[in-house]
Amino acid sequence: MTTAQILVVDDEQNLRILIEALLESAGYRVLLASGGEEALAHATAGEPDLAIVDLRMPGMDGLTLLEHLLRLHSELPVLMLTAHGTVAQAVEAMHKGAYDFLTKPFDSTDLLTRIAKALEVQRLKREVARLQTLVQDRAHFEHIVTCNAKMQQVLHRVKHIASTDTTVCLYGESGTGKELIAKALHMASHRAAAPFVAINCGAIPEGLLENELFGHEKGAFTGAERAKRGLLLQAHSGTLFLDEVGELPALLQVKLLRVLQEREFYAVGAEQPTKVDLRLIAATNRDLGHAVSAGAFRADLYYRLHVIPIVLPPLRERRDDIPLLAQYFLERYSQALDKELQGFTPAALQRLLAYTWPGNVRELANVVERAVVLTTRPLLTPDVLLLEETLDHPELTPAPVPPVTDSQVKEDASPRLVLETLEQARAACERTYLVQVLTATHGIVARAAVLAGMHRGPFYKLLQKYAIEPEAFRHTTGSFPSQVRR
Secondary structure, X not given: OOXXXXXXXXXXXXXXXXXXXXXXXXXXXXXXXXXXXXXXXXXHHOOOOEEEEEOOOOOOOHHHHHHHHHHHOOOOXXXXXXXXXXXXXXXXXXXXXXXXXXXXXXXXXHHHHHHXXXXXXXXXXXXXXXXXXXXXXXXXXXXXXXXXXXXXXXHHHHHHHOOOOOOEEEXXXXXXXXXHHHHHHHHOOOOOOOOEEEEEOOOOOHHHHHHHHHEEOOOOOOOOOOOEEOXXXXXXXXXXXXXXXXXXXXXXXXXXXXXXXXXXXXXXXXXXXXXXXXXXXXXXXOOHHHHHHOOOOOHHHHHHHOXXXXXXXXXXXXXXXXHHHHHHHHHHHHHHOOOOOOEEOHHHHHHHHHOXXXXXXXXXXXXXXXXXXXXXXXEEOHXXXXXXXXXXXXXXXXXXXXOOOHHHHHHHOXXXXXXXXXXXXXXXHHHHHHHHHHHHOOOOHHHHHHHHOOOHHHHHHHHHHOOOOHHHHOOOOOOOOOOOOO
């Protein structure tokens, strides 16, 4: 467990030395500052766990420094010290956010007791914040929407390996949800309350990437006036997610290999290694095996990363998920934009199903969001689905659909056409709803029938009508529910 770091700010050198000796003997790490500017420099470089601040100092006084410190770190507990303590000053300091107020001369035991209580309060606040984030993130995983057999297998494997610390490598095209699966692994593990730290290795210039990952010591290079904690240290006790790991330059591949082998690293400019306890999840849209053969990726690092490979299918290989995902995004964005939308016309769904989705689920979300913004009707029509047609699979590219106007709808609305359209829409809605209730009940037909308010016999007939196999939904997991809101 990391020892708490305490910032001590007092213009009296002898008192600073006395407090430093007292705190270090109690096991704390200490930062000393003789005034406000020096204290702010320490607080800007990193977040101390607690500050002890003298009320009266030349230049910036203690109350002003208190305000600056709380602007930098709003939850920082600050103990105020003064030899001129008055009730008015104590009240003012507490109103400005001070945790406690002591007068000089102080009792050493009393000071250590107050520090221990303040740090415990701080620990509890951070724990509450982590739990709130944990609850929000767990709710986020209800957004993994699928009835596809390949994706159900992925989720089943994720549940099976989540409780281990084994390195995982996620393979998949951009937009297939690699980071979402990485977060699911983290949230289902014993590290869930610790940080999940993500970095895209292909989005940061090579010269900066090492500093981002490993951090640096003060004076490591020109301009390094303060030490910096890298992402490896920030992910201590938690999970580090390296997206696009195939883009790592050769030198960093060597250093990452050491992290995986020795569980330690050297910050830039450091003479001693830093131990780190984390789980590594890597992701790439490249074939790392081919990269090894081409000499672009180290074979020893590849085998360290490739312990448990998980391949995420592109959206074009899970077309049965497109209606579910589209409906999910429709509800999400219509709620955010305060629009009352019901769904998609059969022609709009056909257009979505015919498209190749080179941007995968991320592109589908963008298309539906744009359509929700543009539409003026309760059902989304093909004209508001603005797709970037792909040239790779022209046989799947649908013919252009002209914009639909209200006058055309009225002119073409013959009784036969209206009946056919209604029948198609009813069938599409029926099938989507059946998939929803089966997903929510993990393929247990008896429960699904009850949820749908039907007897089992008629429910089975509907399943046969739409060729839906309940077995396809049996692999859904409680940890990663895939239901869609009705």
